[in-house]
Amino acid sequence: MLKSLEKRKELLGLIEKIARDKGFFDVYDLSGASGMPRSTVQDWVNRFVDDGCISVLEERSGRKRAKYAMRRIRSLPASACRRIFTTVDGDIVEIFHECRSEGCIAFCEYMYAIGNPRVRKNGLILRQKVKTGPVASVANESLDLEKVTVSNGLVYQHIRTFGGPAYSLTEMMESADGVLDIKYSKKGDYVEGIVVTEALTHMAIGVDDTDDADSGATFALTLSMLDLLSSIEGVRRISHNVGFLYPDVPGKTAGNAVSYIELAVKKELVESLIQRAADYLREQTHSKDTGMAVKIGLKACPELLSFACRARNGVVTIDEAQAAARKSRVRTYEITGERGIIGAVASLGMIDSPPEALMDVKTPILTG
Template structure:
Protein backbone atom coordinates (compact mmCIF):
# COMPACT_ATOMS: atom_id res chain seq x y z
CA UNK A 1 0.00 0.00 0.00
CA UNK A 2 2.83 2.42 0.86
CA UNK A 3 4.38 1.92 -2.59
CA UNK A 4 1.05 2.72 -4.22
CA UNK A 5 0.71 5.90 -2.16
CA UNK A 6 4.25 6.95 -3.01
CA UNK A 7 3.61 6.38 -6.72
CA UNK A 8 0.39 8.39 -6.49
CA UNK A 9 2.22 11.22 -4.75
CA UNK A 10 4.96 11.18 -7.40
CA UNK A 11 2.50 11.28 -10.30
CA UNK A 12 0.35 14.01 -8.75
CA UNK A 13 3.45 16.15 -8.19
CA UNK A 14 4.46 15.79 -11.86
CA UNK A 15 0.92 16.46 -13.08
CA UNK A 16 0.61 19.60 -10.95
CA UNK A 17 3.96 20.92 -12.14
CA UNK A 18 3.15 20.24 -15.80
CA UNK A 19 -0.21 22.01 -15.38
CA UNK A 20 1.53 25.03 -13.84
CA UNK A 21 4.25 25.11 -16.53
CA UNK A 22 2.19 24.32 -19.64
CA UNK A 23 -1.45 24.66 -18.65
CA UNK A 24 -1.99 20.92 -19.14
CA UNK A 25 -0.28 17.54 -19.17
CA UNK A 26 -0.50 14.48 -21.41
CA UNK A 27 -0.21 10.78 -20.69
CA UNK A 28 2.82 10.57 -22.99
CA UNK A 29 4.55 13.43 -21.16
CA UNK A 30 4.12 11.83 -17.74
CA UNK A 31 5.16 8.43 -19.10
CA UNK A 32 8.33 9.92 -20.57
CA UNK A 33 9.20 11.73 -17.33
CA UNK A 34 8.74 8.63 -15.18
CA UNK A 35 9.67 5.75 -17.48
CA UNK A 36 6.32 4.13 -16.69
CA UNK A 37 4.32 2.56 -19.57
CA UNK A 38 1.64 4.77 -21.07
CA UNK A 39 -1.08 2.23 -20.34
CA UNK A 40 -0.21 2.34 -16.64
CA UNK A 41 -0.21 6.16 -16.63
CA UNK A 42 -3.59 6.16 -18.41
CA UNK A 43 -4.98 3.86 -15.70
CA UNK A 44 -3.72 6.30 -13.05
CA UNK A 45 -5.22 9.27 -14.90
CA UNK A 46 -8.61 7.54 -15.15
CA UNK A 47 -8.51 6.75 -11.44
CA UNK A 48 -7.55 10.32 -10.52
CA UNK A 49 -10.37 11.69 -12.70
CA UNK A 50 -12.84 9.56 -10.74
CA UNK A 51 -11.38 10.96 -7.51
CA UNK A 52 -11.72 14.54 -8.77
CA UNK A 53 -7.96 15.18 -8.65
CA UNK A 54 -7.58 15.42 -12.44
CA UNK A 55 -9.89 16.85 -15.10
CA UNK A 56 -10.04 16.32 -18.86
CA UNK A 57 -9.25 19.57 -20.65
CA UNK A 58 -9.36 18.44 -24.29
CA UNK A 59 -10.34 15.07 -25.73
CA UNK A 60 -8.06 13.23 -28.14
CA UNK A 61 -8.47 14.40 -31.75
CA UNK A 62 -6.67 12.40 -34.40
CA UNK A 63 -2.96 12.50 -33.61
CA UNK A 64 -3.42 15.19 -30.96
CA UNK A 65 -3.26 13.55 -27.55
CA UNK A 66 -5.85 14.20 -24.87
CA UNK A 67 -4.91 16.99 -22.47
CA UNK A 68 -5.52 16.93 -18.73
CA UNK A 69 -5.09 19.30 -15.80
CA UNK A 70 -4.45 18.82 -12.11
CA UNK A 71 -7.59 20.19 -10.44
CA UNK A 72 -5.74 21.54 -7.39
CA UNK A 73 -3.84 24.19 -9.38
CA UNK A 74 -6.69 25.38 -11.58
CA UNK A 75 -8.49 28.63 -10.67
CA UNK A 76 -12.05 28.15 -9.50
CA UNK A 77 -14.49 28.47 -12.35
CA UNK A 78 -16.91 31.40 -12.34
CA UNK A 79 -19.28 29.22 -14.37
CA UNK A 80 -21.21 26.92 -12.05
CA UNK A 81 -23.72 25.24 -14.32
CA UNK A 82 -24.96 25.46 -17.92
CA UNK A 83 -27.98 23.63 -19.31
CA UNK A 84 -30.20 24.08 -22.35
CA UNK A 85 -33.78 23.22 -23.32
CA UNK A 86 -35.32 23.06 -26.78
CA UNK A 87 -38.90 23.49 -28.00
CA UNK A 88 -39.17 23.34 -31.78
CA UNK A 89 -36.85 26.02 -33.17
CA UNK A 90 -36.54 27.83 -29.84
CA UNK A 91 -33.72 27.18 -27.36
CA UNK A 92 -33.40 28.45 -23.80
CA UNK A 93 -29.94 28.69 -22.26
CA UNK A 94 -29.58 28.68 -18.48
CA UNK A 95 -26.20 29.74 -17.09
CA UNK A 96 -25.60 29.79 -13.34
CA UNK A 97 -22.63 31.97 -12.35
CA UNK A 98 -20.47 32.21 -9.23
CA UNK A 99 -21.72 35.71 -8.43
CA UNK A 100 -24.39 38.19 -9.41
CA UNK A 101 -21.67 40.46 -10.79
CA UNK A 102 -20.49 37.80 -13.26
CA UNK A 103 -24.07 37.15 -14.36
CA UNK A 104 -24.77 40.89 -14.73
CA UNK A 105 -21.67 41.31 -16.91
CA UNK A 106 -22.79 38.54 -19.27
CA UNK A 107 -26.37 39.84 -19.26
CA UNK A 108 -25.22 43.31 -20.33
CA UNK A 109 -22.85 42.19 -23.09
CA UNK A 110 -25.01 39.34 -24.43
CA UNK A 111 -28.01 41.69 -24.66
CA UNK A 112 -25.90 44.37 -26.36
CA UNK A 113 -24.52 41.87 -28.88
CA UNK A 114 -27.85 40.30 -29.82
CA UNK A 115 -26.71 37.77 -32.39
CA UNK A 116 -28.60 34.50 -32.13
CA UNK A 117 -30.24 35.62 -28.88
CA UNK A 118 -33.77 36.98 -28.88
CA UNK A 119 -33.94 37.93 -25.21
CA UNK A 120 -31.82 37.91 -22.05
CA UNK A 121 -33.01 37.87 -18.40
CA UNK A 122 -31.16 37.60 -15.11
CA UNK A 123 -32.37 36.49 -11.70
CA UNK A 124 -29.53 36.84 -9.19
CA UNK A 125 -26.77 34.49 -10.30
CA UNK A 126 -28.89 32.75 -12.94
CA UNK A 127 -28.76 34.01 -16.53
CA UNK A 128 -31.62 32.91 -18.79
CA UNK A 129 -31.43 33.47 -22.54
CA UNK A 130 -33.76 32.61 -25.40
CA UNK A 131 -32.35 31.92 -28.86
CA UNK A 132 -33.55 30.81 -32.27
CA UNK A 133 -31.70 28.02 -34.06
CA UNK A 134 -29.27 29.36 -36.65
CA UNK A 135 -26.33 31.71 -37.00
CA UNK A 136 -26.19 35.50 -36.74
CA UNK A 137 -22.93 37.43 -37.00
CA UNK A 138 -21.85 39.67 -34.12
CA UNK A 139 -19.17 42.40 -34.12
CA UNK A 140 -17.20 41.85 -30.91
CA UNK A 141 -14.43 44.10 -29.61
CA UNK A 142 -13.40 46.59 -26.97
CA UNK A 143 -15.83 49.11 -25.50
CA UNK A 144 -18.22 50.43 -26.81
CA UNK A 145 -18.57 47.15 -28.74
CA UNK A 146 -19.83 44.10 -26.81
CA UNK A 147 -17.07 41.90 -25.37
CA UNK A 148 -18.94 38.66 -26.02
CA UNK A 149 -21.81 37.44 -28.16
CA UNK A 150 -23.50 34.19 -29.16
CA UNK A 151 -23.21 33.96 -32.93
CA UNK A 152 -24.94 30.63 -33.44
CA UNK A 153 -27.10 27.99 -31.77
CA UNK A 154 -27.57 24.56 -33.36
CA UNK A 155 -29.35 21.31 -32.46
CA UNK A 156 -27.66 18.08 -33.48
CA UNK A 157 -27.78 14.49 -32.19
CA UNK A 158 -29.44 15.38 -28.91
CA UNK A 159 -26.97 18.18 -28.22
CA UNK A 160 -27.14 21.98 -28.31
CA UNK A 161 -24.06 23.70 -29.76
CA UNK A 162 -23.55 27.34 -28.80
CA UNK A 163 -21.03 29.22 -30.92
CA UNK A 164 -19.50 32.12 -28.98
CA UNK A 165 -17.21 34.98 -30.07
CA UNK A 166 -15.43 37.00 -27.39
CA UNK A 167 -12.42 39.04 -26.30
CA UNK A 168 -10.67 39.81 -23.01
CA UNK A 169 -12.22 38.45 -19.82
CA UNK A 170 -15.01 36.51 -21.55
CA UNK A 171 -12.35 34.82 -23.71
CA UNK A 172 -10.62 33.61 -20.55
CA UNK A 173 -13.94 32.30 -19.26
CA UNK A 174 -14.56 30.42 -22.51
CA UNK A 175 -11.09 28.88 -22.76
CA UNK A 176 -10.39 28.10 -19.09
CA UNK A 177 -13.66 27.95 -17.14
CA UNK A 178 -16.74 26.86 -19.07
CA UNK A 179 -15.49 23.31 -19.64
CA UNK A 180 -15.59 22.77 -15.86
CA UNK A 181 -19.21 23.91 -15.45
CA UNK A 182 -21.77 21.25 -14.57
CA UNK A 183 -23.81 20.25 -17.61
CA UNK A 184 -21.16 21.12 -20.21
CA UNK A 185 -20.35 18.13 -22.43
CA UNK A 186 -17.43 19.75 -24.23
CA UNK A 187 -15.77 23.00 -25.29
CA UNK A 188 -13.63 23.64 -28.37
CA UNK A 189 -11.89 26.96 -29.04
CA UNK A 190 -9.72 28.65 -31.63
CA UNK A 191 -8.20 32.12 -31.91
CA UNK A 192 -8.55 34.66 -34.70
CA UNK A 193 -6.16 37.47 -33.82
CA UNK A 194 -7.31 39.09 -30.56
CA UNK A 195 -10.67 37.31 -30.72
CA UNK A 196 -11.52 33.85 -29.45
CA UNK A 197 -14.28 31.75 -30.97
CA UNK A 198 -15.53 28.59 -29.34
CA UNK A 199 -18.29 26.06 -29.24
CA UNK A 200 -19.98 24.95 -26.01
CA UNK A 201 -21.88 21.66 -26.17
CA UNK A 202 -24.70 20.76 -23.76
CA UNK A 203 -27.54 18.24 -23.71
CA UNK A 204 -30.77 19.23 -25.47
CA UNK A 205 -33.25 18.88 -22.62
CA UNK A 206 -37.03 18.96 -23.06
CA UNK A 207 -38.75 22.18 -22.04
CA UNK A 208 -41.41 21.63 -19.39
CA UNK A 209 -43.68 24.45 -18.15
CA UNK A 210 -45.97 24.02 -15.15
CA UNK A 211 -48.82 26.44 -14.61
CA UNK A 212 -50.17 27.13 -11.13
CA UNK A 213 -53.89 27.82 -11.48
CA UNK A 214 -56.78 28.51 -9.11
CA UNK A 215 -58.31 25.03 -9.25
CA UNK A 216 -56.47 23.79 -6.16
CA UNK A 217 -58.59 23.34 -3.06
CA UNK A 218 -57.91 22.83 0.62
CA UNK A 219 -58.04 19.06 0.04
CA UNK A 220 -56.14 18.91 -3.25
CA UNK A 221 -53.20 20.90 -4.54
CA UNK A 222 -51.67 18.78 -7.28
CA UNK A 223 -50.17 21.52 -9.47
CA UNK A 224 -48.53 23.31 -6.55
CA UNK A 225 -47.21 20.07 -5.06
CA UNK A 226 -45.80 18.97 -8.43
CA UNK A 227 -44.13 22.32 -9.08
CA UNK A 228 -42.59 22.34 -5.60
CA UNK A 229 -41.31 18.76 -5.97
CA UNK A 230 -39.67 19.54 -9.33
CA UNK A 231 -38.10 22.68 -7.89
CA UNK A 232 -36.56 20.65 -5.08
CA UNK A 233 -35.39 17.73 -7.20
Protein backbone atom coordinates (compact mmCIF):
# COMPACT_ATOMS: atom_id res chain seq x y z
CA MET A 1 0.00 0.00 0.00
CA LEU A 2 2.78 2.42 0.94
CA LYS A 3 4.72 1.77 -2.27
CA SER A 4 1.55 2.25 -4.29
CA LEU A 5 0.88 5.63 -2.68
CA GLU A 6 4.48 6.71 -3.17
CA LYS A 7 4.28 5.75 -6.86
CA ARG A 8 0.99 7.64 -7.16
CA LYS A 9 2.58 10.80 -5.75
CA GLU A 10 5.63 10.40 -8.01
CA LEU A 11 3.50 10.01 -11.14
CA LEU A 12 1.26 12.96 -10.29
CA GLY A 13 4.39 15.07 -9.84
CA LEU A 14 5.65 14.03 -13.29
CA ILE A 15 2.24 14.70 -14.82
CA GLU A 16 2.15 18.18 -13.32
CA LYS A 17 5.62 18.96 -14.69
CA ILE A 18 4.87 17.65 -18.20
CA ALA A 19 1.48 19.38 -18.32
CA ARG A 20 3.02 22.65 -17.13
CA ASP A 21 5.59 22.50 -19.94
CA LYS A 22 3.30 21.27 -22.74
CA GLY A 23 -0.17 22.21 -21.58
CA PHE A 24 -1.17 18.52 -21.73
CA PHE A 25 0.40 15.05 -21.62
CA ASP A 26 -0.12 11.61 -23.15
CA VAL A 27 0.81 8.10 -22.10
CA TYR A 28 4.02 8.17 -24.16
CA ASP A 29 5.15 11.34 -22.33
CA LEU A 30 4.58 9.81 -18.92
CA SER A 31 6.11 6.46 -19.87
CA GLY A 32 9.28 8.20 -21.06
CA ALA A 33 9.54 10.36 -17.93
CA SER A 34 8.86 7.51 -15.49
CA GLY A 35 10.61 4.63 -17.24
CA MET A 36 7.46 2.50 -16.82
CA PRO A 37 5.85 0.41 -19.57
CA ARG A 38 3.09 2.19 -21.47
CA SER A 39 0.52 -0.44 -20.46
CA THR A 40 1.27 0.14 -16.77
CA VAL A 41 1.18 3.91 -17.26
CA GLN A 42 -2.20 3.62 -19.02
CA ASP A 43 -3.57 1.74 -16.01
CA TRP A 44 -2.42 4.55 -13.72
CA VAL A 45 -3.84 7.22 -16.03
CA ASN A 46 -7.22 5.46 -16.09
CA ARG A 47 -7.15 5.40 -12.29
CA PHE A 48 -6.30 9.12 -12.12
CA VAL A 49 -9.18 9.92 -14.46
CA ASP A 50 -11.56 7.93 -12.23
CA ASP A 51 -10.20 9.73 -9.13
CA GLY A 52 -10.72 13.13 -10.72
CA CYS A 53 -7.02 14.07 -10.65
CA ILE A 54 -6.80 14.45 -14.43
CA SER A 55 -9.25 15.01 -17.25
CA VAL A 56 -9.40 13.73 -20.83
CA LEU A 57 -8.79 16.52 -23.33
CA GLU A 58 -9.00 14.34 -26.46
CA GLU A 59 -10.06 10.73 -26.71
CA ARG A 60 -7.87 8.25 -28.58
CA SER A 61 -8.86 7.94 -32.24
CA GLY A 62 -7.06 5.53 -34.57
CA ARG A 63 -3.35 6.34 -34.35
CA LYS A 64 -4.03 9.60 -32.61
CA ARG A 65 -3.07 9.42 -28.97
CA ALA A 66 -5.37 10.46 -26.16
CA LYS A 67 -4.42 13.74 -24.48
CA TYR A 68 -4.86 14.50 -20.79
CA ALA A 69 -4.55 17.52 -18.49
CA MET A 70 -4.22 18.09 -14.75
CA ARG A 71 -7.67 18.75 -13.38
CA ARG A 72 -6.83 20.56 -10.17
CA ILE A 73 -4.83 23.70 -10.74
CA ARG A 74 -4.10 25.95 -7.79
CA SER A 75 -5.37 29.49 -8.09
CA LEU A 76 -2.30 30.70 -6.18
CA PRO A 77 1.23 29.34 -6.78
CA ALA A 78 2.48 29.37 -3.17
CA SER A 79 1.65 26.75 -0.55
CA ALA A 80 2.03 27.48 3.15
CA CYS A 81 2.52 23.76 3.83
CA ARG A 82 6.15 22.71 3.47
CA ARG A 83 6.18 19.25 5.09
CA ILE A 84 3.63 16.99 6.79
CA PHE A 85 4.81 13.73 8.36
CA THR A 86 4.01 11.48 11.32
CA THR A 87 5.65 9.22 13.89
CA VAL A 88 3.90 6.34 15.64
CA ASP A 89 4.54 4.43 18.88
CA GLY A 90 1.77 1.95 19.62
CA ASP A 91 -1.43 3.98 19.98
CA ILE A 92 0.43 7.31 20.20
CA VAL A 93 0.87 9.43 17.06
CA GLU A 94 2.75 12.69 16.69
CA ILE A 95 1.90 14.84 13.69
CA PHE A 96 4.45 17.31 12.33
CA HIS A 97 3.31 20.09 10.03
CA GLU A 98 6.09 22.42 8.88
CA CYS A 99 4.79 25.77 7.68
CA ARG A 100 6.25 28.57 5.56
CA SER A 101 4.29 31.26 7.40
CA GLU A 102 4.54 32.47 11.00
CA GLY A 103 0.97 33.76 10.74
CA CYS A 104 -0.45 30.51 9.41
CA ILE A 105 1.26 28.35 12.03
CA ALA A 106 0.01 30.62 14.82
CA PHE A 107 -3.54 30.34 13.44
CA CYS A 108 -3.37 26.54 13.18
CA GLU A 109 -1.87 26.22 16.65
CA TYR A 110 -4.73 28.25 18.12
CA MET A 111 -7.45 26.39 16.23
CA TYR A 112 -6.13 22.85 16.78
CA ALA A 113 -5.53 23.55 20.49
CA ILE A 114 -9.25 24.16 21.01
CA GLY A 115 -9.87 20.46 20.45
CA ASN A 116 -6.47 19.09 21.49
CA PRO A 117 -4.35 20.72 24.23
CA ARG A 118 -1.26 18.73 23.23
CA VAL A 119 -0.36 21.08 20.39
CA ARG A 120 2.79 23.18 20.33
CA LYS A 121 5.07 25.07 18.00
CA ASN A 122 8.68 24.01 17.55
CA GLY A 123 10.11 26.73 15.33
CA LEU A 124 8.01 26.61 12.17
CA ILE A 125 6.85 23.07 12.88
CA LEU A 126 3.46 22.54 14.50
CA ARG A 127 3.43 19.38 16.59
CA GLN A 128 0.34 17.48 17.70
CA LYS A 129 0.59 14.44 19.93
CA VAL A 130 -2.58 12.33 19.97
CA LYS A 131 -3.87 8.87 20.66
CA THR A 132 -5.43 6.95 17.81
CA GLY A 133 -9.17 7.35 17.57
CA PRO A 134 -11.27 10.48 18.10
CA VAL A 135 -9.22 13.59 18.86
CA ALA A 136 -11.16 16.86 18.96
CA SER A 137 -12.93 17.23 22.30
CA VAL A 138 -14.74 20.44 21.31
CA ALA A 139 -16.45 21.16 17.99
CA ASN A 140 -14.63 24.01 16.28
CA GLU A 141 -16.18 25.90 13.41
CA SER A 142 -12.97 26.53 11.49
CA LEU A 143 -10.50 23.65 11.87
CA ASP A 144 -10.69 20.29 13.62
CA LEU A 145 -8.50 17.23 13.69
CA GLU A 146 -11.40 14.88 14.31
CA LYS A 147 -9.79 11.46 14.25
CA VAL A 148 -6.45 9.71 13.63
CA THR A 149 -6.14 6.09 12.59
CA VAL A 150 -3.16 3.88 11.78
CA SER A 151 -3.27 0.91 9.41
CA ASN A 152 -0.63 -1.06 7.47
CA GLY A 153 2.16 1.42 8.11
CA LEU A 154 0.07 4.48 7.19
CA VAL A 155 -1.44 7.28 9.26
CA TYR A 156 -4.84 8.74 8.33
CA GLN A 157 -5.65 12.23 9.64
CA HIS A 158 -9.37 13.05 9.42
CA ILE A 159 -9.72 16.83 9.21
CA ARG A 160 -12.86 19.00 9.11
CA THR A 161 -12.45 22.57 7.86
CA PHE A 162 -14.35 25.71 6.99
CA GLY A 163 -13.30 28.91 5.20
CA GLY A 164 -9.54 29.56 4.88
CA PRO A 165 -8.46 26.21 6.39
CA ALA A 166 -10.61 24.46 3.76
CA TYR A 167 -8.50 26.14 1.09
CA SER A 168 -5.38 24.81 2.80
CA LEU A 169 -6.81 21.29 2.82
CA THR A 170 -7.90 21.30 -0.82
CA GLU A 171 -5.14 23.39 -2.42
CA MET A 172 -1.99 23.27 -0.26
CA MET A 173 -1.61 20.15 1.86
CA GLU A 174 -1.31 17.70 -1.04
CA SER A 175 1.84 19.48 -2.25
CA ALA A 176 3.54 19.15 1.15
CA ASP A 177 6.52 16.82 1.28
CA GLY A 178 5.50 13.66 3.11
CA VAL A 179 1.84 13.59 2.06
CA LEU A 180 1.20 10.36 0.18
CA ASP A 181 -2.45 10.93 -0.59
CA ILE A 182 -5.30 13.27 0.26
CA LYS A 183 -9.01 12.84 -0.26
CA TYR A 184 -11.68 15.42 0.48
CA SER A 185 -15.34 16.08 -0.04
CA LYS A 186 -17.60 19.05 0.50
CA LYS A 187 -20.40 18.56 3.00
CA GLY A 188 -22.58 21.63 3.21
CA ASP A 189 -20.43 24.58 4.22
CA TYR A 190 -17.63 22.32 5.41
CA VAL A 191 -14.86 20.36 3.71
CA GLU A 192 -13.85 17.03 5.23
CA GLY A 193 -10.59 15.42 4.22
CA ILE A 194 -8.26 12.53 4.97
CA VAL A 195 -4.51 13.17 4.80
CA VAL A 196 -2.36 10.05 4.43
CA THR A 197 1.26 9.89 5.62
CA GLU A 198 3.77 7.17 6.43
CA ALA A 199 4.01 5.86 10.01
CA LEU A 200 7.62 6.66 10.90
CA THR A 201 9.59 6.01 14.10
CA HIS A 202 10.50 8.86 16.46
CA MET A 203 14.18 8.95 17.38
CA ALA A 204 15.86 11.35 19.84
CA ILE A 205 19.62 11.53 20.36
CA GLY A 206 21.08 13.37 23.36
CA VAL A 207 24.73 14.41 23.47
CA ASP A 208 27.00 16.04 26.06
CA ASP A 209 30.66 16.77 26.73
CA THR A 210 32.05 17.24 23.22
CA ASP A 211 34.13 20.37 23.87
CA ASP A 212 37.15 21.33 25.93
CA ALA A 213 38.34 24.62 27.36
CA ASP A 214 39.81 25.74 24.03
CA SER A 215 37.65 24.36 21.24
CA GLY A 216 34.38 22.79 20.23
CA ALA A 217 30.74 23.32 21.16
CA THR A 218 28.17 20.60 21.79
CA PHE A 219 25.33 22.56 20.20
CA ALA A 220 27.35 23.01 17.00
CA LEU A 221 28.38 19.38 16.78
CA THR A 222 24.84 18.08 17.32
CA LEU A 223 23.52 20.49 14.68
CA SER A 224 26.12 19.19 12.26
CA MET A 225 25.15 15.63 13.15
CA LEU A 226 21.49 16.46 12.49
CA ASP A 227 22.43 17.77 9.05
CA LEU A 228 24.34 14.57 8.32
CA LEU A 229 21.65 12.14 9.48
CA SER A 230 18.72 14.01 7.92
CA SER A 231 20.46 13.91 4.52
CA ILE A 232 19.94 10.13 4.46
CA GLU A 233 16.96 8.86 2.48
CA GLY A 234 14.19 7.71 4.81
CA VAL A 235 15.11 10.22 7.53
CA ARG A 236 13.17 13.41 8.28
CA ARG A 237 14.58 16.24 10.34
CA ILE A 238 12.43 17.38 13.28
CA SER A 239 14.45 19.60 15.60
CA HIS A 240 17.71 20.66 17.20
CA ASN A 241 17.47 21.75 20.83
CA VAL A 242 19.63 23.19 23.59
CA GLY A 243 18.83 23.06 27.30
CA PHE A 244 20.58 23.86 30.57
CA LEU A 245 21.36 21.66 33.56
CA TYR A 246 22.54 22.63 37.04
CA PRO A 247 24.82 25.65 36.47
CA ASP A 248 27.18 25.05 39.42
CA VAL A 249 28.26 21.53 38.53
CA PRO A 250 32.04 21.02 38.83
CA GLY A 251 34.04 20.60 35.61
CA LYS A 252 31.70 22.44 33.26
CA THR A 253 33.25 24.29 30.31
CA ALA A 254 30.70 27.12 30.22
CA GLY A 255 27.02 27.19 31.19
CA ASN A 256 26.46 23.42 31.45
CA ALA A 257 24.27 23.20 28.36
CA VAL A 258 23.25 19.95 26.69
CA SER A 259 21.84 19.28 23.22
CA TYR A 260 19.52 16.77 21.65
CA ILE A 261 18.13 16.25 18.17
CA GLU A 262 14.92 14.63 16.96
CA LEU A 263 14.35 12.64 13.79
CA ALA A 264 11.48 10.76 12.14
CA VAL A 265 12.90 7.65 10.51
CA LYS A 266 11.93 4.45 8.77
CA LYS A 267 12.04 1.72 11.40
CA GLU A 268 14.58 -0.36 9.53
CA LEU A 269 17.11 2.51 9.63
CA VAL A 270 17.24 2.89 13.42
CA GLU A 271 20.29 0.72 14.12
CA SER A 272 22.39 2.05 11.25
CA LEU A 273 21.59 5.65 12.24
CA ILE A 274 22.70 5.04 15.84
CA GLN A 275 25.99 3.62 14.57
CA ARG A 276 26.42 6.53 12.15
CA ALA A 277 25.81 9.04 14.95
CA ALA A 278 28.28 7.34 17.29
CA ASP A 279 30.96 7.16 14.62
CA TYR A 280 30.48 10.83 13.71
CA LEU A 281 30.76 11.97 17.34
CA ARG A 282 33.85 9.85 17.86
CA GLU A 283 35.50 11.48 14.83
CA GLN A 284 34.52 15.06 15.69
CA THR A 285 34.56 15.41 19.47
CA HIS A 286 37.23 17.44 21.32
CA SER A 287 36.54 15.77 24.66
CA LYS A 288 37.59 12.57 26.38
CA ASP A 289 34.24 12.37 28.17
CA THR A 290 31.70 12.44 25.32
CA GLY A 291 28.49 10.50 25.92
CA MET A 292 25.40 9.80 23.82
CA ALA A 293 21.91 8.58 24.70
CA VAL A 294 19.14 7.44 22.35
CA LYS A 295 15.40 7.24 22.96
CA ILE A 296 13.17 5.46 20.45
CA GLY A 297 9.43 6.13 20.46
CA LEU A 298 6.98 8.65 21.87
CA LYS A 299 5.90 7.22 25.20
CA ALA A 300 6.56 9.34 28.28
CA CYS A 301 9.09 7.99 30.79
CA PRO A 302 8.54 9.21 34.39
CA GLU A 303 12.01 8.08 35.51
CA LEU A 304 13.62 10.04 32.68
CA LEU A 305 11.68 13.18 33.57
CA SER A 306 12.54 12.79 37.24
CA PHE A 307 16.24 12.40 36.48
CA ALA A 308 16.23 15.47 34.21
CA CYS A 309 14.61 17.52 36.99
CA ARG A 310 17.28 16.43 39.47
CA ALA A 311 20.04 17.18 36.96
CA ARG A 312 18.69 20.72 36.56
CA ASN A 313 18.60 21.33 40.31
CA GLY A 314 21.78 19.72 41.58
CA VAL A 315 24.68 17.36 41.00
CA VAL A 316 23.79 13.84 39.81
CA THR A 317 25.95 10.79 39.19
CA ILE A 318 26.64 8.48 36.27
CA ASP A 319 25.02 5.63 38.23
CA GLU A 320 21.80 7.65 38.55
CA ALA A 321 21.87 8.42 34.83
CA GLN A 322 22.34 4.77 33.89
CA ALA A 323 19.56 3.68 36.25
CA ALA A 324 17.13 6.20 34.76
CA ALA A 325 18.13 5.13 31.26
CA ARG A 326 17.55 1.43 31.98
CA LYS A 327 14.10 2.07 33.47
CA SER A 328 13.18 4.24 30.47
CA ARG A 329 14.58 1.91 27.79
CA VAL A 330 17.05 4.61 26.77
CA ARG A 331 20.31 3.36 25.28
CA THR A 332 23.56 4.92 26.43
CA TYR A 333 26.91 5.02 24.65
CA GLU A 334 30.37 5.92 25.90
CA ILE A 335 31.74 7.67 22.84
CA THR A 336 35.05 8.67 24.45
CA GLY A 337 34.06 8.49 28.13
CA GLU A 338 31.15 8.11 30.54
CA ARG A 339 30.73 11.57 32.09
CA GLY A 340 28.86 12.91 29.07
CA ILE A 341 26.21 10.21 29.50
CA ILE A 342 24.79 12.20 32.44
CA GLY A 343 23.90 15.22 30.33
CA ALA A 344 22.90 13.10 27.33
CA VAL A 345 20.33 11.15 29.37
CA ALA A 346 19.08 14.28 31.13
CA SER A 347 18.52 16.05 27.81
CA LEU A 348 16.09 13.34 26.70
CA GLY A 349 13.94 14.04 29.74
CA MET A 350 13.30 17.56 28.42
CA ILE A 351 11.97 16.63 24.96
CA ASP A 352 8.42 17.92 25.36
CA SER A 353 9.39 21.21 27.01
CA PRO A 354 9.17 24.62 25.30
CA PRO A 355 12.34 26.71 24.73
CA GLU A 356 11.68 28.97 27.73
CA ALA A 357 11.78 25.94 30.02
CA LEU A 358 14.92 24.53 28.39
CA MET A 359 16.75 27.82 28.91
CA ASP A 360 15.75 28.43 32.54
CA VAL A 361 16.52 25.68 35.06
CA LYS A 362 14.02 27.26 37.47
CA THR A 363 11.16 26.68 35.02
CA PRO A 364 9.57 23.23 35.37
CA ILE A 365 10.01 20.92 32.40
CA LEU A 366 7.05 19.13 30.90
CA THR A 367 6.20 15.50 30.36
CA GLY A 368 4.82 14.19 27.08
